[in-house]
Amino acid sequence: MGHEFDTATAVTRIDEADGRLTYAAEVFDGWDIGGLANGGYLMAIAGRAIADATGRPPLTVTAHFLNPGLPGQAEVVVEPIKQGKRLATAGASLRQGDKELIRVLAACGSATEELPVLVDGAPPELPPYEECPAEDSSSDPDAPPAMGLTMPPPGLMERLANRIRPGDDAFRYGRATGRAEIAGWFAFRDERPVDALALLLAADAFAPPLFNLGDLVPNWVPTVELTVHVRGVPAPGPLRCRFRTEYVTGGLLSEDGELWESNGTLVAQSRQLALTPRS
Amino acid sequence: MGHEFDTATAVTRIDEADGRLTYAAEVFDGWDIGGLANGGYLMAIAGRAIADATGRPPLTVTAHFLNPGLPGQAEVVVEPIKQGKRLATAGASLRQGDKELIRVLAACGSATEELPVLVDGAPPELPPYEECPAEDSSSDPDAPPAMGLTMPPPGLMERLANRIRPGDDAFRYGRATGRAEIAGWFAFRDERPVDALALLLAADAFAPPLFNLGDLVPNWVPTVELTVHVRGVPAPGPLRCRFRTEYVTGGLLSEDGELWESNGTLVAQSRQLALTPRS
Numbered sequence: 001m002g003h004e005f006d007t008a009t010a011v012t013r014i015d016e017a018d019g020r021l022t023y024a025a026e027v028f029d030g031w032d033i034g035g036l037a038n039g040g041y042l043m044a045i046a047g048r049a050i051a052d053a054t055g056r057p058p059l060t061v062t063a064h065f066l067n068p069g070l071p072g073q074a075e076v077v078v079e080p081i082k083q084g085k086r087l088a089t090a091g092a093s094l095r096q097g098d099k100e101l102i103r104v105l106a107a108c109g110s111a112t113e114e115l116p117v118l119v120d121g122a123p124p125e126l127p128p129y130e131e132c133p134a135e136d137s138s139s140d141p142d143a144p145p146a147m148g149l150t151m152p153p154p155g156l157m158e159r160l161a162n163r164i165r166p167g168d169d170a171f172r173y174g175r176a177t178g179r180a181e182i183a184g185w186f187a188f189r190d191e192r193p194v195d196a197l198a199l200l201l202a203a204d205a206f207a208p209p210l211f212n213l214g215d216l217v218p219n220w221v222p223t224v225e226l227t228v229h230v231r232g233v234p235a236p237g238p239l240r241c242r243f244r245t246e247y248v249t250g251g252l253l254s255e256d257g258e259l260w261e262s263n264g265t266l267v268a269q270s271r272q273l274a275l276t277p278r279s
Numbered sequence: 280m281g282h283e284f285d286t287a288t289a290v291t292r293i294d295e296a297d298g299r300l301t302y303a304a305e306v307f308d309g310w311d312i313g314g315l316a317n318g319g320y321l322m323a324i325a326g327r328a329i330a331d332a333t334g335r336p337p338l339t340v341t342a343h344f345l346n347p348g349l350p351g352q353a354e355v356v357v358e359p360i361k362q363g364k365r366l367a368t369a370g371a372s373l374r375q376g377d378k379e380l381i382r383v384l385a386a387c388g389s390a391t392e393e394l395p396v397l398v399d400g401a402p403p404e405l406p407p408y409e410e411c412p413a414e415d416s417s418s419d420p421d422a423p424p425a426m427g428l429t430m431p432p433p434g435l436m437e438r439l440a441n442r443i444r445p446g447d448d449a450f451r452y453g454r455a456t457g458r459a460e461i462a463g464w465f466a467f468r469d470e471r472p473v474d475a476l477a478l479l480l481a482a483d484a485f486a487p488p489l490f491n492l493g494d495l496v497p498n499w500v501p502t503v504e505l506t507v508h509v510r511g512v513p514a515p516g517p518l519r520c521r522f523r524t525e526y527v528t529g530g531l532l533s534e535d536g537e538l539w540e541s542n543g544t545l546v547a548q549s550r551q552l553a554l555t556p557r558s
Contacts, residue, residue: 059531
């Protein structure tokens with residue numbers, strides 16, 4: 001342990017009955033967006049319990065978001081579904097009291113060492129980490145006051161050392177780029193290495209790209225479902241991430257993410273379905 | 280009913296206990312690929328039971344594939360998870376005897392009538408339906424014998440009236456296009472209208488685009504997980520579909536699908552994670 005992400009996602013097996021494993025957990029303060037626990041963080045807690053139950057790291061994880069998570073005690077119930085040679089499948093429910101926060105379905109296992117056969121895509125082009133603005137600074141010296149000055153800054157951003165591609169923070173200053181895309185670097189503030197569990201967090205650790213579209217007021221974007229495919233364990237260093245929304249129709253929106261390690265290998269893909277925020 | 284897809288996905292509630300609903304179902308012969316039930320077809324059976332249990336059509340459905348489905352009796356156990364105002368969430372397990380075929384997690388509900396806010400993509404350009412080759416004919420008069428002559432033709436293709444974009448059937452004749460993409464029209468042979476349940480089938484009703492890459496021998500591509508987002512109910516007529524594989528790395532591959540109705544509205548997105556076939 002030692003890193004705050006590990007402390008904040010720790011689980012302890014407390015019971016085993018009817019083929020289900022129950023884990024004590026805690027939703028920690030400071031991994032939230034405006035007071036509500038970040039969805040990727042909740043997935044990482046459930047993911048850690050699933051990894052413990054199956055003995056393998058998560059490979060593909062789908063979470064349905066049911067109720068907001070608040071700081072305090074929590075419980076993960078894991079149902080092992082299939083223990084195969086290459087993969088193990090399990091379900092999980094993360095709860096606080098009588099409220100279920102997320103329901104998860106996951107396959108665990110690892111990518112092999114096989115050489116890539118097809119890479120029909122590329123990491124986002126980003127200036128070096130040091131040249132990208134931090135979450136609490138602006139890439140535009142003439143920018144009006146940030147939303148952060150009137151809204152409490154997200155607690156999650158104090159745990160992370162993310163850097164946004166210059167210009168992609170425009171939405172914070174009421175100057176949306178007009179393009180539903182946000183790219184940047186993902187890293188932990190305490191330089192914890194990124195593993196499969198951390199990729200679940202990283203897949204949900206940037207502002208919704210929808211905010212840069214400009215047609216909708218930035219507002220809570222309720223995720224219905226988020227699926228993360230872990231494609232590899234990143235080498236040390238910040239991740240290059242890109243999130244895009246292509247379709248906002250019928251009160252729903254999709255958001256696709258790609259996470260690449262610094263040397264240019266894809267390490268995760270994500271897709272979520274969310275409800276269009278009400279303005 | 281009356282249409283064969285409805286007959287082949289029919290479910291009957293037979294039990295309710297411990298908050299779970301059990302449905303009798305049947306995996307029908309003829310909805311298979313080489314004898315094994317098509318994955319999208321199995322999702323549609325589970326989806327129908329979930330729709331019955333929640334009273335709403337599926338909106339986002341994730342299935343994990345555990346064991347192959349064979350013709351015969353089956354059972355769906357549905358666990359209602361949350362009945363919300365806008366959405367209902369449920370899990371489901373489709374079983375035959377002591378074998379679980381798929382485990383499903385779904386949110387049910389419908390897209391609203393709101394006008395599209397963002398459509399940053401387009402349907403595939405396809406010749407008119409009549410000008411695209413059927414599954415059992417070739418777009419290339421000089422083509423060598425099709426794989427279909429040495430392998431039994433997929434039963435599923437007798438239920439469907441899909442048409443492939445000319446050239447995209449190259450893989451069948453040992454002449455892969457070199458591009459991991461397959462586009463075409465989806466339709467039922469008996470002209471059944473396409474609804475949310477049928478979209479689950481449509482999302483898995485074309486050959487893997489990987490086959491057109493040419494680097495790998497066409498072979499069974501075992502899907503680990505498939506998620507379908509239903510974005511609307513299509514107008515009558517065949518769907519324009521495009522499936523692409525962008526990343527084949529570490530023994531895993533992703534496959535992304537877009538399904539558009541004939542007038543150019545996105546009706547579904549799909550993404551799956553699969554194991555790279557062994558040659």
